[in-house]
Amino acid sequence: MQHLGKIRRFALELAGGPAQGVYRGGELLAGQVVLELTTGLKVRALEVCARGLATAHWLESRSVGMNTVYSDYSAYEPYLRSRYQLIRDNGEVTVLQAGKHEFPFTFQLPETLATSFEGRHGNVRYWVKAKLHRPWSVVKKAKKEFTVIEPIDINTPALLAPQAGVKEKLARAWYCNRGQVSVSAKIDRKGYTPGEVIPIFAEIDNCSTRTVVPKAAIIQTQTFIARGAKKQKKSVVASIAGDSIAAGKREVWHGRALKIPPVGPSILQCRIIRVEYALKVCVDIPGTSKLLLELPLVIGTIPLHPFGSRTSSVSSQYSVNLDWLRMVIPEEPEAPPEYSSVVSSEESAQNLSPPCQDELGNGLEGPFFAYIQEFRYRPPPLYSEVDPNPTSDSIRPRCMTC
Known part of the structure; x- marks a missing residue:
């Protein structure tokens, strides 16, 4: 116990990445191990290691006769494993004098990493751990986690391509045909980034005898993969509802706005964890399952360049100037609807149970605070009544009466 009194502080400090402690593949991870001693200390070795790991895990139960059998599904995907010897163990003891000692270190991150993520059945985590080995004492450890965000640039042809679809459904009640409902959306x-507004163009034709209600929602799907099996969790992150459409009527959405809240980006490169998004336009038909139209979305990290595209679409009106990765806590968002309110009953049965409200709130906890930004709309150009190109006296027009 006398050895423990010699150490006042043993900690890890990171120098911070280019974006306030957030790193990406290929960058340098720099920091130092800080050791404060009240008296001299004998040390055998001091090492620091950097780790990155994706983990998926869940349990499934099934009945076999009178018994319940549980199946354990686990999978791991390593992304980073490096070690650095600050004081080598060469068989001799190193004596550190009283005072403060700083041991700097650097790690070269791999070019390809998965974005940090915390989910119900898995996570992607990165950390640095220091270990102090002393004679006749337990190993003293210090740990520091850090966040990795792999960039997704939406200024690419694949993510700038328009998305459109058409769906129709027969409204039935007690095996009677009540007419057809169709929806087309675009x-x-x-590709979008958090804080942007998605303008939705849609036409809903209600040729049935019932009054229907159109809705639109952004759905997040978390997929966990292990041993050939999949586990999914779906949740609604934002939604809007249209006006009721009477029988035989049509409703047209001319760029109905749906704002993307602060959510984590899509994760598409990890083999065991995927985070995907979709825009679902649904029509609630009384007495019949919902009519659903799904358009894929990718939530990126690099916003649309204001001059990167010459498209004349309405979305240019909604372009925003992002201060990406600023650690600003947003206002309390409005509670999203239940997942069951925007999906059909048969689709709900194929997927998992609808999410709870607290599950959606977990998306803003932990390292995902790195995704929270402050969004500002671009100001309009300055207006002036002064002609910037006045007519000179030498070319003044001749008076007709002279």
């Missing part, structure tokens, strides 16, 4: 591109 959005101007596939």
